Amino acid sequence: MSQSSRKPIVDPRQAERRRSILIRVGAVVVLIAVAVAVGLWAVMSNESDTGSGSQVSVATDTGAYRITKAPAGTEPKAVLTIVEDFQCPACRQFEESFGSTIAELRENPQVAVDYHPIAILDHASSTQYSTRSANASACVAESTAGGGDFGVWQKFHDLLYQRQPEEGGAGLPDNELNSIAKEAGAPNVNSCIADGQFEDWVTQQTQDVTKSGVNSTPTVRLNGQDVQLTTPQDLKARVEQALAS
Numbered sequence: 700m701s702q703s704s705r706k707p708i709v710d711p712r713q714a715e716r717r718r719s720i721l722i723r724v725g726a727v728v729v730l731i732a733v734a735v736a737v738g739l740w741a742v743m744s745n746e747s748d749t750g751s752g753s754q755v756s757v758a759t760d761t762g763a764y765r766i767t768k769a770p771a772g773t774e775p776k777a778v779l780t781i782v783e784d785f786q787c788p789a790c791r792q793f794e795e796s797f798g799s800t801i802a803e804l805r806e807n808p809q810v811a812v813d814y815h816p817i818a819i820l821d822h823a824s825s826t827q828y829s830t831r832s833a834n835a836s837a838c839v840a841e842s843t844a845g846g847g848d849f850g851v852w853q854k855f856h857d858l859l860y861q862r863q864p865e866e867g868g869a870g871l872p873d874n875e876l877n878s879i880a881k882e883a884g885a886p887n888v889n890s891c892i893a894d895g896q897f898e899d900w901v902t903q904q905t906q907d908v909t910k911s912g913v914n915s916t917p918t919v920r921l922n923g924q925d926v927q928l929t930t931p932q933d934l935k936a937r938v939e940q941a942l943a944s
Contacts, residue, residue: 753896755837757844759813762904764840766849767811775811777941779804782908782918785832786820786870791860793917798857800931809942814856817905819916820866828870830898832859833905835876837897838888854883 759765769775779801783790804810816836818829836855843851858879864870871879877889891897912925919926921937928934 753841753900755841755897755900757840757847757849758837761813761815762900762907763813763815764836764844764849764852765811765813766805766853768806768808769811770808771847776809777807777938778811778813778922779938780813780815780920780923782815782817782913782916782920784817784820784829784916785836785859785863786823786829786866787916788863788866789915790917791863793919794857794860797928797931797934800934804935804938807942810938815904815908816901817908817913817916818901819905819909823866824864824868824870826869826872828864830901831870831873831892831895832876833901834895834898835859835873835880835888835892837900838891839880839883839885841897842888842891843885851884855880855885858883 755762757764763780767775781793781801783793801812805812816833818827818833820829821827823829836852836859839855840849840852843849862871862879873892874889876892877887880888880892919928919934922941926934926937928937
């Protein structure tokens with residue numbers, strides 16, 4: 700046999716070392732790929748959350764604050780939805796005219812009132828008071844209504860309308876909103892208000908509500924249908940009719 704036809708002698712120890720090196724290199728490559736994938740996922744996750752802000756856990760799926768005496772786990776037969784803007788003069792007039800009747804209706808365990816503050820009148824103040832007041836409302840709700848009791852929030856809601864600023868001005872400053880919240884019985888929510896913790900959530904709710912056909916405030920719906928009310932007696936009669944159907 701010629702020298703050129705001889706097979707080279709392979710050292711088993713060198714082959715094993717080469718195999719171990721390849722395995723280690725392969726493992727490193729896999730780890731790097733996993734790290735890159737995790738990093739990309741984290742970046743994409745953060746990007747998708749950018750601007751989403753905090754969510755209001757005590758709100759309904761539609762973003763409303765539901766006040767009802769219906770037993771837990773039961774659906775009220777009549778749901779009155781009030782879409783409002785704390786800067787809206789017509790909303791204040793609605794509260795002055797219909798507020799006591801709505802309070803009476805809330806005592807019925809078959810009735811729920813869904814308050815849905817939105818911000819469509821930021822142009823009516825120099826400091827986006829619609830958004831700031833709706834954010835403050837969310838701060839109060841989130842800090843006090845965890846057990847489903849919106850009593851403090853309701854007081855804050857009513858006080859905001861009683862002290863509604865004139866259109867075209869600066870609106871109530873953040874520290875005054877916090878003072879009103881404490882007057883209503885809430886803890887100090889100054890940082891939540893000043894940081895605009897729920898402003899992105901308010902913006903999203905406003906967009907969702909306007910997409911549903913709301914183009915002015917107040918908008919009143921009974922079991923999902925828009926209603927035009929003339930008097931508190933009219934409201935009461937419509938709810939009683941809904942309960943009887």
